[in-house]
Amino acid sequence: MGSTIRVSDNTKELLNRLKQENETYDELLARLARESDTMNAGVWDDEQAEAAREVLKQSRQSFEQDR
Template identity: 60%
Template sequence: MGTSIRVSDDTKSKLERLKRDDETFDELIDRLADSEQPVNIGAWDDETAERARERVKESRESFER
């Protein structure tokens, strides 16, 4: 291990508030990186997407009445 990461004093203060007493900054950053869930835009299967399209269509039609 030997990489340094520069952060502002403000960012370091935020990280210090998130850091648990028993963990290193490396462990903190690893924990935060692992807990972040990627956003899968367009990840619906075909059936779910079709149901959503139908609901949007029905909603739009209800405003035309």
């Protein structure tokens, strides 16, 4: 049958943000598990890697400004 998984309120809120409108939590968790299986480190081309670096840089600068 089914299992119960306990999560914090913060984790549930994060899951709610990822959950699609007509998706059950079981379907959400299965989708996330499948997606994580397909992640391959180092598969970005140079343009994608540079875009990611720029977003990270901007995020860090924003964080420093908010302090």
